[in-house]
Amino acid sequence: MTADIANAWDQFADDYQRKGRLGTESAHYGPDIPDERELRLLGHLEGRRVLELGCGAAQCSIAFARAGATAIGIDASAVQIAHARRLAEEAEVKIELRHGDMADLAFLRADSIDVAFSAYAFQYVEDLNRVFRQVHRVLRVGALLVFSLPHPAYFPIDEESGTPPRVARSYFDRSPERYSWEGVAFTAYHHTFADLYMGLARASYRVDLILEPEPVPGAPRSWFWHDAMDWVPRTIIVRARKEGS
Numbered sequence: 001m002t003a004d005i006a007n008a009w010d011q012f013a014d015d016y017q018r019k020g021r022l023g024t025e026s027a028h029y030g031p032d033i034p035d036e037r038e039l040r041l042l043g044h045l046e047g048r049r050v051l052e053l054g055c056g057a058a059q060c061s062i063a064f065a066r067a068g069a070t071a072i073g074i075d076a077s078a079v080q081i082a083h084a085r086r087l088a089e090e091a092e093v094k095i096e097l098r099h100g101d102m103a104d105l106a107f108l109r110a111d112s113i114d115v116a117f118s119a120y121a122f123q124y125v126e127d128l129n130r131v132f133r134q135v136h137r138v139l140r141v142g143a144l145l146v147f148s149l150p151h152p153a154y155f156p157i158d159e160e161s162g163t164p165p166r167v168a169r170s171y172f173d174r175s176p177e178r179y180s181w182e183g184v185a186f187t188a189y190h191h192t193f194a195d196l197y198m199g200l201a202r203a204s205y206r207v208d209l210i211l212e213p214e215p216v217p218g219a220p221r222s223w224f225w226h227d228a229m230d231w232v233p234r235t236i237i238v239r240a241r242k243e244g245s
């Protein structure tokens with residue numbers, strides 16, 4: 001399935017980067033919500049080794065490097081990685097980029113990462129618990145895993161259905177969701193609230209924060225905006241710490 005998602009992102013990356021217009025000044029967590037400048041979930045990054053999972057064009061990793069971190073980004077899509085190389089060059093920062101599956105972190109030593117981060121990539125991963133275990137191996141004890149993904153309550157709704165939005169599938173339905181985004185076919189996976197929490201707990205993390213940010217009031221809306229985002233949280237952000245194994 002990683003090959004399918006890599007292929008979808010290879011097809012979509014140029015359009016996404018052109019229309020999404022994501023900045024490199026600060027790490028983002030999702031559309032139309034505050035970014036790291038306001039949320040401050042990652043702590044001081046100077047001198048830290050930060051791993052970004054599903055980095056796309058690595059706007060967040062570039063922001064980490066600008067803050068003095070050693071940033072390492074991994075993504076399954078070669079075209080996204082090519083965008084990342086171009087943006088890093090334009091920003092004149094050095095980041096390490098890997099083309100590969102985030103569930104395979106064998107290239108990293110155990111206990112070598114200070115912060116693991118991911119924005120809007122985990123919904124494309126069926127076996128997220130495997131990723132949690134892999135990341136646990138490479139994180140230092142006490143280090144943070146911070147990630148965002150579509151909110152489990154937003155996932156089942158049809159965002160094109162008007163206001164209020166209609167629930168289009170059962171919250172309990174964990175079968176893959178196949179959808180088309182600007183003509184490109186994607187498959188995404190529904191990770192419920194309890195699945196996320198239990199996966200982290202079983203992989204020996206302690207969840208210390210969960211955020212469901214509201215859209216920034218009065219701000220201009222992004223290309224990703226749907227009115228449904230005023231009704232149901234679009235994004236969930238989870239912060240967890242590695243406990244000893």
Ligand SMILES: C[S@@+](CC[C@H](N)C(=O)[O-])C[C@H]1O[C@@H](n2cnc3c(N)ncnc32)[C@H](O)[C@@H]1O
Pocket residue numbers: 002005006009022053054055056057058074075076077080100101102103118119120121124125
């Ligand atoms: C919505 S994009 C988000 C990219 C970036 N984090 C951002 O905020 O722009 C999702 C990214 O996850 C990547 N991805 C999906 N599954 C992956 C996997 N198993 N391993 C590595 N990257 C993956 C895709 O190639 C794509 O670049």
